[in-house]
Amino acid sequence: MTVVYEKPQALNDMVMHYCPGCTHGIIHKLVAEVIDEMDIEGETIGIAPVGCAVMAYEYFKCDMIESPHGRAPALATGVKRSLPENFVFTYQGDGDLAAIGAAEIVHAATRGEKITVIFVNNAIYGMTGGQMAPTTLPGQITQTSPYGRNVETEGFPIHVCEMLSTLDGTAYAERVAVNSIPNIRKAKKAIRRAFEAQKNKEGFSIVEILSTCPTNWGLSPVDALGWLEENMIPYYPLGVYKDKSAEGNQEVK
Amino acid sequence: MTNYNILLAGFGGQGILFSGKVMANAGLVEGKEVSWLPSYGPEMRGGTANCSVCLSERAIGSPLVTTPDILVVMNQPSYEKYIDAVVPGGKVFIDSTLIQANCERTDIDIYEIPATQMAKQQDMSGLANIILMGKVLKETGFAATESVEAAIRKCVSARKAHLVDVNMQAIQLGMNC
Amino acid sequence: MTEKQAERVLMKGNEAMAEAAIQAGCRHFFGYPITPSTEIAAYMSKRMPKVGGTYLQAESEVAAINMVLGAAAAGVRVMTGSSSPGISLKSEGVSYLAGCDLPCVIINVQRGGPGLGGIQPSQADYWQATKAWGHGDFQILVYAPSTVQEMVNLMMEAFDKADEYRIPALMLVDGLLGQMMEPIAFPEKDLSTIPAKPWATNGHKHKREHNIVNSLCLKPDELEQQVIARFARYDIIKAKEAQAEEYLVDDADIVLVAFGATARTTRSAIDMAREKDIKAGMIRPITLWPFPEKVIQKAANTAQCFLSVEMSMGQMIDDIKLAINCTKPVHFYGRTGGMVPMPVDILGKIEELARGLK
Incomplete structure (x- = not known):
């Protein structure tokens, strides 16, 4: 019998705690596949966030550190500066990265820290039960924006890739989504490219991944994929926002 | 007297901290316990x-000197602030180019040296602090002159090593006035 | 450690601690400038590149302590330094470092508080350092040197003990010690004794299971056991690592207790008291956690009373009372807000107490 598909080596063999239909599992798999393909599991240190992916340190088979909320880029800086030849990645959600950890991510990027950031944007706080995130869309209803996010009072969502791509230290920034097979393939390519940027010491690399949260969005997993496509992608356009190594490929659209 | 509690005060840029470092290093050269704060x-x-x-x-004990037995002052506010803190029997060194002293205390020795003016006349601008130190050295003998010279060598950065001689001339100028 | 026969050099406390860290094998410094501790960062920025190390000026105190966390997890000797308001900002990271059992060294060059307070010397972060620097059940090692030479020696010891017990260590000093220069000699440091760190997250290279550095534990019974195990380690530290210096304590009626810069002026006050035939002595805690309880307890057998001298409104006094179970009166003299208790003022308090004894 020919093996046509198997679980990546860089993931531990265990049941994940994610909700049914959550796309964290897909993203974990993509990261692990890239680690396998580059054969860097033994040299990689991952930093797990506070948020839904808090248990990621159990799932990845490389060495892992569990970070305080939002501080993963600072931890990653400490690790990378101590072990410059190793691979270091953070795995962060939107509250972790764009709210409480906004300073850490901006400065890690502007310093050009040679780390890779996997940024999961699902427009909501998942683990605490569906509160407004810095990436919650205008008008989107959450537990703490029960009348819909009002930009007059709650302000506007942060476009993380756009913001970080303005910084000279950012070598690579791409936004992808995991709502369809073609998009999942593109997401993996982007993750690979981000790790390659780290390998080539180009600078800071980030992949923003639009992701679903069926539980807190109050939608079925399938409807959630549709909601992502109809609402998130128009607001957060997919594409490469910065690629230092590819001249002329710095503009999206 | 072999123990000295010295307070030096003036404006930033007059070399107050430098003078202090030289005095502390002179003590160190002689194997004394020293502190500089x-x-x-x-x-x-x-x-x-x-x-x-x-x-x-x-x-x-305390590296913070609040009741000095040697006071070196290079501006009016410092003179007024510290003159009454000097212990009886203490010695006060005043740059009289910059300070109008009108002290009524008779239990302390006051030395008025126009150090800034002397420095200007001798083409030693910026060394009024060192001229004053020369006078302190003469009147208190806080260290041997050779120790002060060694200390100046230590405190002057390599980039300014050529200034050691003129510093020593300033010390002599202070000692002779 | 043996003292080198090297020439003594005059060095500022802050710079001496930084150099001592480098000589103790520390090659990573993450910090943020704040008076009166900035010379530490400035010195490191100059020296680290020359010894192949990393100096990084973080975007915030919070980021700095979390960079320390990352480097400590990677298994290297790492440190940061700050002053009171910055130290408060680091409290999150310190709790995580303690919860992850990570070694590191932190310097607090204390200044007057609360809030922005002032920039002159203070010891008012005693409670924070010894009782509550962050959330959760934990302790850290707290060293309180009182001379620049001792700042050097304890800095080196702090790195060793932090590694030995996998615990953060704090150098609790103040603006006076940080800013003053005194003659020092650097002891020869044996770096071959730095323990291996098989727990470090430095890449498993397929030679071991993956390491996890983590403070999360969602099962209360397991978390309880983790904390209990950590406190068992604290008991060993308490038994082995408490240090104090005694000065004229044996025949003293009045035993003063003071640490850091305050111990210097207290010693002068005791010399003045002795000249007046007042039997005063001093216990100088060198470690504040663990607190040298036994030395204080022993003195309670012969002393008539204690006097805690602090640059605060009175914080260490609680630990003295606890150590002796309030069997003898414990008095207090202190200045705060950046004021330094001077020998003559302390002497006044000693004389007042001595009159009460007669």
């Missing part, structure tokens, strides 16, 4: 600067 504050230039220097045969 600067005032530190938000003003970087032109504000008040002072530093405490202790030279002692024994371990130094």
